[in-house]
Amino acid sequence: MSVIAELSIFPMDKGVSMSPYVARVVTVIKASGLAYDFGPMGTTIEGEWDDVMQTVSACYKELEQDCDRIYLTLKVDARKGRTGGLKGKTESVAAKMA
Amino acid sequence: MSVIAELSIFPMDKGVSMSPYVARVVTVIKASGLAYDFGPMGTTIEGEWDDVMQTVSACYKELEQDCDRIYLTLKVDARKGRTGGLKGKTESVAAKMA
Amino acid sequence: MSVIAELSIFPMDKGVSMSPYVARVVTVIKASGLAYDFGPMGTTIEGEWDDVMQTVSACYKELEQDCDRIYLTLKVDARKGRTGGLKGKTESVAAKMA
Amino acid sequence: MSVIAELSIFPMDKGVSMSPYVARVVTVIKASGLAYDFGPMGTTIEGEWDDVMQTVSACYKELEQDCDRIYLTLKVDARKGRTGGLKGKTESVAAKMA
Numbered sequence: 001m002s003v004i005a006e007l008s009i010f011p012m013d014k015g016v017s018m019s020p021y022v023a024r025v026v027t028v029i030k031a032s033g034l035a036y037d038f039g040p041m042g043t044t045i046e047g048e049w050d051d052v053m054q055t056v057s058a059c060y061k062e063l064e065q066d067c068d069r070i071y072l073t074l075k076v077d078a079r080k081g082r083t084g085g086l087k088g089k090t091e092s093v094a095a096k097m098a
Numbered sequence: 099m100s101v102i103a104e105l106s107i108f109p110m111d112k113g114v115s116m117s118p119y120v121a122r123v124v125t126v127i128k129a130s131g132l133a134y135d136f137g138p139m140g141t142t143i144e145g146e147w148d149d150v151m152q153t154v155s156a157c158y159k160e161l162e163q164d165c166d167r168i169y170l171t172l173k174v175d176a177r178k179g180r181t182g183g184l185k186g187k188t189e190s191v192a193a194k195m196a
Numbered sequence: 197m198s199v200i201a202e203l204s205i206f207p208m209d210k211g212v213s214m215s216p217y218v219a220r221v222v223t224v225i226k227a228s229g230l231a232y233d234f235g236p237m238g239t240t241i242e243g244e245w246d247d248v249m250q251t252v253s254a255c256y257k258e259l260e261q262d263c264d265r266i267y268l269t270l271k272v273d274a275r276k277g278r279t280g281g282l283k284g285k286t287e288s289v290a291a292k293m294a
Numbered sequence: 295m296s297v298i299a300e301l302s303i304f305p306m307d308k309g310v311s312m313s314p315y316v317a318r319v320v321t322v323i324k325a326s327g328l329a330y331d332f333g334p335m336g337t338t339i340e341g342e343w344d345d346v347m348q349t350v351s352a353c354y355k356e357l358e359q360d361c362d363r364i365y366l367t368l369k370v371d372a373r374k375g376r377t378g379g380l381k382g383k384t385e386s387v388a389a390k391m392a
Contacts, residue, residue, distance in 0.1 A: 049354060049355075056347075057344075057347060069371075069373045069374070070295075072372070074370075076364070077363075077364075078358070
């Protein structure tokens with residue numbers, strides 16, 4: 001299965017400036033070697049289920065070190081036989097817009 | 099408040115090929131005139147609360163015409179006094195990654 | 197369409213004790229007169245699309261009064277001809293568990 | 295950390311009747327031995343991070359056997375030193391509603 005997962009994760013106990021924490025999370029995702037796309041409301045990661053979930057866990061454990069409360073949302077679209085992944089999904093839609 | 103909302107919406111009764119429906123939704127968002135960013139797991143929209151929610155409703159009503167079951171997820175980050183919006187959020191994180 | 201929506205909403209600028217804010221939100225939902233079910237990760241609301249979304253907006257506006265940053269997630273399952281709603285969904289699954 | 299996670303997972307290639315698949319997922323969650331609460335829009339699971347995520351993976355792998363496309367959303371609230379968990383969260387809010 002081709003797994004595309006969008007992860008949003010942030011501390012709830014550090015005030016409103018989230019960017020230093022988000023930067024640490026994106027650094028972890030980058031280090032995973034998986035294809036990813038960093039966006040304004042979350043980071044999309046592509047890979048096999050176990051690899052993606054291991055990366056999600058690594059992100060959580062990165063913040064768990066110094067955060068007392070963490071909020072996380074994850075959205076996954078898994079599809080057998082998909083090729084093209086992150087790019088393919090958006091291109092397929094764009095092709096259908098006149 | 100600056101509202102940044104990520105919308106994912108698709109029919110559950112039309113099989114696995116979602117792209118024609120997603121294309122219709124993105125066309126509605128485009129027509130709203132709001133700033134948006136179309137990504138692999140959803141479309142991010144920026145604006146005032148009422149304008150963003152009116153656009154979300156327009157997307158739902160577009161699919162309601164011919165879909166018998168619809169799934170939708172929405173994620174909103176609203177912040178007083180934010181400037182730069184969609185771009186600013188990602189740039190602020192990028193600046194913190196060494 | 198029968199719309200079942202799960203709403204989670206909380207301030208990001210008020211520290212880790214969310215319950216006073218969540219209590220205000222649930223009070224708004226209760227006042228809407230719609231069927232609802234208050235759970236540990238969100239409140240499920242049932243009704244017509246416009247009524248549900250008007251209630252979601254009322255919750256947002258309740259917190260907007262004194263919160264500088266708000267996070268919200270919404271998950272909607274809309275289905276033509278559904279009867280039984282909130283209760284029916286869980287009963288239908290329970291009936292299939294041996 | 296006390297982790298409370300809400301999982302929604304369903305096939306996108308099996309038509310609109312999801313309850314047989316949801317029943318299989320809830321059976322997997324039940325078998326995990328973790329505290330859980332089954333609701334109309336998802337199942338809330340409580341435990342340590344690794345245990346909760348192992349259960350989420352088991353649910354995915356249950357459906358992966360015969361589903362060609364799967365959609366999943368997960369929402370996590372993790373908090374250091376929380377006691378009372380699933381019940382405590384709702385009771386704390388209820389106590390604040392006059």
